[in-house]
Amino acid sequence: MNATMRRVAIASAVVSMAVSLAACGSAKEADNDKSDQKKKTGPLTIGLLLPEDQTARYENFDRPLITKKIKALCAECKVVYVNAKSDTALQQQQVDSMITKKVDAIILDAVDSEAIASSVKKADEADIPVVAYDRLAQGPISGYTSFDxxxxxxxxxxxxxxxxxxxxxxxxxxxxxxxxxxxxxxxxxxxxxxxxxxxxxxxxxxxxxxxxxxxxxxxxxxxxxxxxxxxxxxxxxxxxxxxxxxxxxxxxxxxxxxxxxxxxxxxxxxxxxxxxxxxxxxxxKPYEPEATAAAEMAIALGRGEKPNESNTVDSPTTKGIPATLITPxxxxxxxxxxxxxxxxxxxxxxxxxxxxxxxxxxxxxxx
Missing domain, CATH: 3.40.50.2300 (Response regulator)
Structure with a gap:
């Protein structure tokens, strides 16, 4: 191969690699391969992050129902709860804290679905699956439960x-x-x-x-x-x-x-x-089935298993997210x-x- 042809071949390879990398960076498929390699038994620690305390439902229903269901499924599992009080920056810090605590899974109701994407990515990189609860957060979400x-x-x-x-x-x-x-x-x-x-x-x-x-x-x-x-x-x-x-x-x-x-x-x-x-x-909106689905997903993902959901949804950043949608x-x-x-x-x-x-x-x- 002459020098000109070698340069053309190298250039083509570089372009192909760039295209492949660009494709990987856009709307990736929900992928639980990481968690599949991390099979875990015994007690888990689940982070529960709710968005605000002005709407009565979060403290009166969502928090106690999710906690109760997690305890029913896994008596020795621990729930670490925080509320962002409508503060986007505070919720980002709360996700960071959950990563530092090395929780096994996170249930996240995002204050701002777009702004939280970088925090979800950090959790994913730390091999902590995130279940989007009630609002579909952006980033590499592993499961989602909400209403239609x-x-x-x-x-x-x-x-x-x-x-x-x-x-x-x-x-x-x-x-x-x-x-x-x-x-x-x-x-x-x-x-x-x-x-x-x-x-x-x-x-x-x-x-x-x-x-x-x-x-x-x-x-x-x-x-x-x-x-x-x-x-x-x-x-x-x-x-x-x-x-x-x-x-x-x-x-x-x-x-x-x-x-x-x-x-x-x-x-x-x-x-x-x-x-x-x-x-x-x-x-x-019957909160119990929504809370139950979130608890089941979080425990399954925390154990390194794929959530058992037949439906999927797409976010702007992730396609094929396993989902449970409940009728209002x-x-x-x-x-x-x-x-x-x-x-x-x-x-x-x-x-x-x-x-x-x-x-x-x-x-x-x-x-």
């Missing part, structure tokens, strides 16, 4: 249309969407718009910072000022916390009667507002007894305080 989030938005949109009936075009609908940093918020919005677009007149839309009630209150006040208190016929609120803030603004702004307001998470205050008639609906339920005054009470989320006595006793009797919750 577009379906959540559709359920909310359908409920709002039902509540509006033939008044759907009589005024404006205000949309209070979730926090942009949460990938679920975009899916809720997409699902809701797939139902509402063309059937209602959307007067104002807001992406509410960190899902906070006071930020939803500010947005709703702005909408009332802009649209007029008599022109708002419905409010799409992506969750119950924001619904509470919106309803406070509607009342203080003199909107009477209150328009139908949606929600999500079946928070106790939300359920009580539904009974009282100030909030139209919420989305009940529309919660209204008519099915509180058959859902949140029957499933043990709340007792009737927790819901039916003195303030709500008459509403509970009317709904048949105290019989």
């Amino acid at each position: 989030n577009e379906k959540v938005g559709k359920v909310q949109g359908e409920a709002l249309l039902k509540a509006l009936g033939n008044k759907a075009k009589d005024g404006k609908v205000v949309m209070l969407n979730g926090w942009e940093a949460d990938p679920n918020a975009a899916m809720f919005k997409k699902g809701a718009l797939s139902v509402l677009k063309g059937k209602v007149d959307i007067g104002k839309q807001y992406d509410v910072d960190r899902w906070l009630a006071d930020k939803a209150n500010e947005a709703m006040n702005g909408a009332i000022s802009s649209l007029g208190k008599n022109n708002i016929v419905g409010v799409y609120s992506a969750n119950d916390t924001m619904a509470g803030g919106a309803i406070t603004a509607l009342r203080s702004g003199g909107v009477d009667p209150l328009p139908p307001v949606t929600g999500q998470d079946a928070e106790l205050a939300g359920v009580q507002r539904i009974l009282a008639g100030t909030q139209y609906m919420s989305v009940y 339920v529309s919660l209204t005054k008519d099915n509180i007894k058959e859902t949140v009470i029957k499933d043990g989320l709340y007792k009737a006595s927790q819901i039916c305080t003195a303030k709500y006793k008459a509403a509970c009797e009317e709904a048949g919750l105290l019989k």
